[in-house]
Amino acid sequence: MHKVSLLLIAITAAFYLSFGYDLERYDLIKLIGLYSAVFYLSWNIYKIEKRNFWFLAGVALLMRLIFFGAIPNLSQDFYRFIWDGRMILEGWNPYLHLPENLIKEGTVTVAQASKLYEGMGELSGSNYTNYPPLNQFIFALAGLFAGKSILGSIVVMRVVIIAADFGVLYFGKKLLENLNLPVNRIFWYILNPFIIIELTGNLHFEGVMLFFLIWSLYLLHKKKWILSAIVFAASVSLKLVPLLFLPLLLRYFTAENSQNKLNFWKLCLYYLIVVVLVIFSFLPFLSSAFISNFSASIGLWFQKFEFNASIYYLIRWVGFQVKGYNIIETAGKVLPVIVILILAGLAIFRKNNSPQRLITTMLLGVSIYFFLSTTVHPWYIATPLLLSVFTRYRFAVIWSFVVIFSYAAYSDVVFRENLWLVALEYIVVIGMFIYQILNENRKKTDLFL
Structure with a gap:
């Protein structure tokens, strides 16, 4: 650990504090200025300490904890997350009801409904939710533990996102080691201000999806393909983007000279496990109206x-x-x-x-x-x-x-x-x-x- 690193960390933390608690989205000059500063400083911290893995992990955690009590300031999506979670806890299917209609009809029983609706904005409120079931489970979890507190819900979701980031750190490090690549590469992701700000700061769940994805890839590399398929399904049930990767597994399973050769029938079973588990995750919400609404939203x-x-x-x-x-x-x-x-x-x-x-x-x-x-x-x-x-x-x-x-x-x-x-x-x-x-x-x- 270098003294220069401590100085850089202190300055970076100060900029993150300003980013999280004293920035409005419309202030573009300040936004780009702060972002450029933390990007430059983080890159220099990485260069100085790249051989000190756990020190950098500690820095990454510290920078995330700075945002712990901050209200997201670059995105209002979290209001819809809280709305959906509270809908589930009230026994409503979030895929079947438009916030806009419920507000107009006055039939919604969600706590702080007007504030949440106003916060999410007209665009979100006039469209059906498009967040998959495992994401909805996390929203409901936030409502369960935080009750009627919006900040409490933010904190619960933030804890999940931070935990997922360190899951990425764990399995990313293991996968890099298995591929004989430098383990410090994982900090291009974990220490990257983009990840800290967009995921921890602004509560986007790509990081949780990526935790399951990288875990699945690690299991696949270890030839634990059934477990890999189960974890991959969890990734899809958080965000649908990993579905793009399913066709790409074809040659990995079947190529003659594959380092991890499996076979075509195992590939078919892999696909079957993923599809069945994803469908299973939707079952609590399933109806003809759900299929129509979710498809329209996508x-x-x-x-x-x-x-x-x-x-x-x-x-x-x-x-x-x-x-x-x-x-x-x-x-x-x-x-x-x-x-x-x-x-x-x-x-x-x-x-x-x-x-x-x-x-x-x-x-x-x-x-x-x-x-x-x-x-x-x-x-x-x-x-x-x-x-x-x-x-x-x-x-x-x-x-x-x-x-x-x-x-x-x-x-x-x-x-x-x-x-x-x-x-x-x-x-x-x-x-x-x-x-x-x-x-x-x-x-x-x-x-x-």
């Missing part, structure tokens, strides 16, 4: 919502020139098909015959999915960031910094994206992505080690 992300997109925005611009109107409904149907075809190509033609090649393909697949998406919220980048830890690609680390530009959309009274900043973000990210793909087979010095 469809909104492809055909109605637009935020921080890249390739889609170029397509939209072309659509305006040719058609004279926004073609999101058409593009939102075509782009997912393109993603499926690309994933199929990666599954069939790429030799995912080792854990590193499998994880690399997962990184490429999910990144392409986000490049083609109509909506890319900042916290989504947690998935490519964690996967990149186990690969030679570093574009996701850069992405975790430049994604902060997307918050420029909230810097005005009226929500309006700054497309110049969005363009800057993706020119940097996609440019680095293409550069690293083209140089994949060349021997490069890893500047991050």
Whole structure:
């Protein structure tokens, strides 16, 4: 431990305090300034102490604890989380009722309903919930332990998210050791200000999903494929994104020269376990109305919502020139098909015959999915960031910094994206992505080690 490190830690903690307790989302200059500062300082702490694993783990915990009593200031999604959890505890199915309707009818029995509805905003309140069952369980857990306290609910959810981050630290370290990679790489994720701010600070559950995903990959590497499938199902039941990775397991299970060769029938059983357990997790909420509402809610992300997109925005611009109107409904149907075809190509033609090649393909697949998406919220980048830890690609680390530009959309009274900043973000990210793909087979010095 160096004296310089202690000074850097103290300054970083002060900036995090300001970030958590004295920042408004619309204050873009302060937001980018604080974020850049903690990013730079954290990177220097990592460089100085990268051989001191448990010291860095302690620093990562300290920075998270700073946010313990803070109200999320970059996202209001937590109000919907609390609403859904309290609905469940009151015996309501959160998938069947719109907050907007319940407020208008005056039939809702949720504590502090008006405050929660106002906090979540009109967009969330007028749409059905799209959070999968295991996520709903955590929301209900927060309601159970915190009662009518909004801050108490935040603290409960924050404890779960912090615990998941350290689960990622544990299994990430073990997987890196098994792959003969430097264990300090896991701090590109755990110590990254993006992860601390977006997950611990703003209560997004990508980290809990990633805990189950990395645990599942570790079990798969150890050939404990049944346990891996069970844990993978938990990951899907938190967020649906891991479903993208199921096709990519094809060559890992069946390739002749696979380091962890299993076989086709084990793959089929793996898929069956995942599908059955995910369906089972939905059973308490299942009804014909649920299927309709949940499907409609998911469809909104492809055909109605637009935020921080890249390739889609170029397509939209072309659509305006040719058609004279926004073609999101058409593009939102075509782009997912393109993603499926690309994933199929990666599954069939790429030799995912080792854990590193499998994880690399997962990184490429999910990144392409986000490049083609109509909506890319900042916290989504947690998935490519964690996967990149186990690969030679570093574009996701850069992405975790430049994604902060997307918050420029909230810097005005009226929500309006700054497309110049969005363009800057993706020119940097996609440019680095293409550069690293083209140089994949060349021997490069890893500047991050």
